[in-house]
Structures are given as C-alpha cells and as structure tokens.
Amino acid sequence: MGRPRGFDVDQALERAMRVFWARGYEGASLAELTGAMGITKTSMYAAFGNKEQLFRKALQRYGDGPAAYATRALEEPTARAVALAFLRGAVRTTTPPGGPSGCLAVQGALASSDESRAVHDLLADWRNDAGVRLEERFRRAVNEGDLPRDADPRRLARFIMTMGFGIAVQAANGLAPAELDEIVDTALLGWPA
Amino acid sequence: MGRPRGFDVDQALERAMRVFWARGYEGASLAELTGAMGITKTSMYAAFGNKEQLFRKALQRYGDGPAAYATRALEEPTARAVALAFLRGAVRTTTPPGGPSGCLAVQGALASSDESRAVHDLLADWRNDAGVRLEERFRRAVNEGDLPRDADPRRLARFIMTMGFGIAVQAANGLAPAELDEIVDTALLGWPA
DNA sequence: AGGGTTCTGCACCGACCGGTACTTAATTGA
DNA sequence: TCAATTAAGTACCGGTCGGTGCAGAACCCT
Structure with a gap:
C-alpha cells in the first residue's frame, strides 16, 4: 500500500550500471546517475539506500x-x-x-x-x-x-x-x-x- | 633572482606521482597531493600550473x-x-x-x-x-x-x-x-x- | 470520504572540490 | 640600503559533492 513507484527499478538500475561502467564509482556523480536513471535523488535514496549500495546492486546486475x-x-x-x-x-x-x-x-x-x-x-x-x-x-x-x-x-x-x-x-x-x-x-x- | 624555492621540485613531483598512482587522477585531491608534496596549493600552482599539468609531469616521471x-x-x-x-x-x-x-x-x-x-x-x-x-x-x-x-x-x-x-x-x-x-x-x- | 502509508519534487545542508587574490618573506642587483 | 622580483602562507572564491527535511501527491483499506 501507499503511493506506487513511478519508475521501473530494473530499468533504473540498468542505467545506473552503465553510468558506473563508463565513469567508474567515484567518477559517477549522483547528478549524472539520477539523470540517467530518470529519477530524483530522493527517489534513488528511497529505493536503493545510498550511492555505495546502488553500486553494489549495479555490480550484481552486471554479474548476472x-x-x-x-x-x-x-x-x-x-x-x-x-x-x-x-x-x-x-x-x-x-x-x-x-x-x-x-x-x-x-x-x-x-x-x-x-x-x-x-x-x-x-x-x-x-x-x-x-x-x-x-x-x-x-x-x-x-x-x-x-x-x-x-x-x-x-x-x-x-x-x-x-x-x-x-x-x-x-x-x-x-x-x-x-x-x-x-x-x-x-x-x-x-x-x- | 627573487626568493628561492623552498622545496625540491623533483622530490615533490615524485611524491605527487605516488599519490596519483595510488588514488588515480580524480581520486587524488589537491589537499592530499600538496600534503604529500609538503607544500601549499599556492606553491604547487606556481611550480606546476594546475592539477592536470602536475599529472602530466608525474606521468612523464613515471615513464622515466x-x-x-x-x-x-x-x-x-x-x-x-x-x-x-x-x-x-x-x-x-x-x-x-x-x-x-x-x-x-x-x-x-x-x-x-x-x-x-x-x-x-x-x-x-x-x-x-x-x-x-x-x-x-x-x-x-x-x-x-x-x-x-x-x-x-x-x-x-x-x-x-x-x-x-x-x-x-x-x-x-x-x-x-x-x-x-x-x-x-x-x-x-x-x-x- | 477519510486516515494511513509510501513515493516524489523542491529546496537546502555542511563539506570539499580545484583554483586564486593578497599579503608577507626572502633573495639579487644597484 | 633599498627597489625589484619571486616564493610562501592565509584566507577566500563559486561550484559541486553526497545526502536530507519537508510538504504535497497518489495509492490501499476501512
């Protein structure tokens, strides 16, 4: 229940993965990440935790x-x-x-x-x-x-x-x-x- | 003429090279670089130009x-x-x-x-x-x-x-x-x- | 309809980023 | 001795960093 998510988590993660891939972890800024993911920083933090956890999930997706x-x-x-x-x-x-x-x-x-x-x-x-x-x-x-x-x-x-x-x-x-x-x-x- | 340099340029460059080596170009901050070089940011800019030129000289030293x-x-x-x-x-x-x-x-x-x-x-x-x-x-x-x-x-x-x-x-x-x-x-x- | 819950967008946080203006210190040549 | 010149130290610049507080929007259940 509650307001439903307005974006596709898988697709956002895929796009974040590509940004990390191209820029590296430190070279990928939250602004570029969330821009590519099509969401705001707030939504990213709510869905993934923080930048490091977003990277961990992106790496997992990379492996799969x-x-x-x-x-x-x-x-x-x-x-x-x-x-x-x-x-x-x-x-x-x-x-x-x-x-x-x-x-x-x-x-x-x-x-x-x-x-x-x-x-x-x-x-x-x-x-x-x-x-x-x-x-x-x-x-x-x-x-x-x-x-x-x-x-x-x-x-x-x-x-x-x-x-x-x-x-x-x-x-x-x-x-x-x-x-x-x-x-x-x-x-x-x-x-x- | 003028006030002589208070540090050894070669030694400072050597230390900068090691910081770049360990941290990468973007991961090496001016604070850490100049800290390791034993000089202030002002002296670094006067002697080397800017961060990118410092890296270029450090890379040259790496090659030699x-x-x-x-x-x-x-x-x-x-x-x-x-x-x-x-x-x-x-x-x-x-x-x-x-x-x-x-x-x-x-x-x-x-x-x-x-x-x-x-x-x-x-x-x-x-x-x-x-x-x-x-x-x-x-x-x-x-x-x-x-x-x-x-x-x-x-x-x-x-x-x-x-x-x-x-x-x-x-x-x-x-x-x-x-x-x-x-x-x-x-x-x-x-x-x- | 309305409360409870979750998500979104905006504005904002302190910290640090690379880079610099300005003052003071140390030297040379006259 | 003193102007000219160059280096060093301090304090600061606007911008961006990762991260958040808060108000409103969109949903489910009663």
Whole structure:
C-alpha cells in the first residue's frame, strides 16, 4: 500500500550500471546517475539506500547480465573450451556496440580515494571470486583427465584471468573486437594439450 | 633572482606521482597531493600550473622512472628476451615493496567523468605508444630472422601489452611478485620459436 | 470520504572540490 | 640600503559533492 513507484527499478538500475561502467564509482556523480536513471535523488535514496549500495546492486546486475559469460563459460565441456569461451565472452562484453568500453569490475575503482576503499575492495573480491571459480573448473578438468596431470589449475586460471583483465584495458583503449579476438588466439597458443 | 624555492621540485613531483598512482587522477585531491608534496596549493600552482599539468609531469616521471623497464626491455637481443624482460619489469614495477600497487598508466584514469577526458586520453595514448614501440621491436626481430617469417609483430606486441595490463590489475588485486612471475611463464609457453 | 502509508519534487545542508587574490618573506642587483 | 622580483602562507572564491527535511501527491483499506 501507499503511493506506487513511478519508475521501473530494473530499468533504473540498468542505467545506473552503465553510468558506473563508463565513469567508474567515484567518477559517477549522483547528478549524472539520477539523470540517467530518470529519477530524483530522493527517489534513488528511497529505493536503493545510498550511492555505495546502488553500486553494489549495479555490480550484481552486471554479474548476472553482461558478465554472465564468465559463469556460462564454466559449462563448456573441455578446459580449452572454457578458456576460449571465457575470453571470447570478455571480448564481446568489453566492446558493446552501443555501450561503455571495458569492464565495470576492472575500471569501476582500480584506484580510489580512501572513502571508496569499500568499493575498491568489493571489486577486488569480485574479480578474485571469478578467478577462483575458473580455478575450480580447471582442477576438475585435471581430475577428469581433460588437462594433463601436471597442469597447475591455479596458474592456468590466473593466466586466463590476467588475459581477461588485459582485454578489458585494451577495450578501453579502443581496440576492436576482431583485434581482441586475435589476441585471444595468440594467448591460447601455449595452452596445454 | 627573487626568493628561492623552498622545496625540491623533483622530490615533490615524485611524491605527487605516488599519490596519483595510488588514488588515480580524480581520486587524488589537491589537499592530499600538496600534503604529500609538503607544500601549499599556492606553491604547487606556481611550480606546476594546475592539477592536470602536475599529472602530466608525474606521468612523464613515471615513464622515466618506474616504467623505464618498458624501454630498457627493447634492448634485449631476442624477441623472446624482450617479451620476458618487459613482463618481468611489469611485475616488479606493479608490486613495489613500499609503494602503491598496480600501474599508474592503467589505474590513473581508466574510467572517468567528462572533465577528466583529457587525462583519460593522455593515458590511452601513453599505453598505445608503449605497444607501438614493442611492435616495432618485434618487426625488427622478424626482419632479423629472430622471429619466424610468418609471425605477426603487431599481434605479438598486443598480446604482450595485454599481459602487462592484466598483470597491473592482478597486482592491484594483491597478488605477490612470485605469483605474477608464474603467470608470465605461463603466458610465454606459446611464444613462437 | 477519510486516515494511513509510501513515493516524489523542491529546496537546502555542511563539506570539499580545484583554483586564486593578497599579503608577507626572502633573495639579487644597484 | 633599498627597489625589484619571486616564493610562501592565509584566507577566500563559486561550484559541486553526497545526502536530507519537508510538504504535497497518489495509492490501499476501512
């Protein structure tokens, strides 16, 4: 009961996510955020709490949406296919035709002032979690005989994650998807048979 | 003539560079910058112009100092040695024992508000220039027969740059130098003979 | 119809942002 | 000794930051 909300929370969150994606956490002002969301600051505070909680929800949406490739890739049948799907997904997500370049989880708050340390750490954890899931998938691949018995799952996962982060920076540098795909191919040349 | 400067410009610039490195361009406030430099805002403006020009000079110092490994690596005798020296240098520079983690050129302004677009573009150019120099070095290696005739210098350079950027993010994530060196070794497994 | 509840829009908060005018201090050359 | 010149320190500028108090609007239930 009470007055119903005059805007679509999902759509507002989607737009906030894109602003954070393009500007970073600190670079995104409440004025620009709420302007893009089509609501006033008061409505934003009522619906999301504050700027930091809005970012947390935007990051969650990012993981369920644009960055869902990271989870989907884990379902590929072989470790090589997982790695390839992961990096191809990174390329596609960091170079959206009509959206911001790069990766929200990378450029959201790589460096920040002390006040934003909480968000900085949140993103570091987010990135590390993605690496751990990849590592577990590769460990399974070793157990299944899909990867050589002497392969180091943690090393491989960290390598792939490093490539993903690097691709995010290259995308922010303006490289095209086709050029990034070439880089991915080069990176996988040394992948264990 | 006139009253002599009461501080060491080089030392002040070094300290400013470290603040920018840790906080990013927008995250570094004039108060924190001048506090670390040990001077007042007035002195900073008289000596450096404004915040953006201070950053430009700090970036130049970064290239001549911590990031000089990128230029030194080009002098290695073989393409493989160049790539290895470049990435080992990236590891060492992005994990200084007493300094900020990561790479100033990466985390200085990956995402930013419109007002800082100039700095954002400056860093993108800086990163691209490093890639171009690497590419030219690899092209020379192909001509010298050091790399196979069918090797693509641009592709290889972009791959190494991507690894460097990724290492910078992993360093900001808290990985230790030894762990990053492992990643470098993994990355070079597929390097053309 | 009217109370209870929730949301919206406006105006406003103190704090901090990058940047500067002005006074005072320290130096050189005459 | 004293004007000319440059640096340093203080106090301040308008603007924007994230965040709120408050009044009115829009809904549900009785």
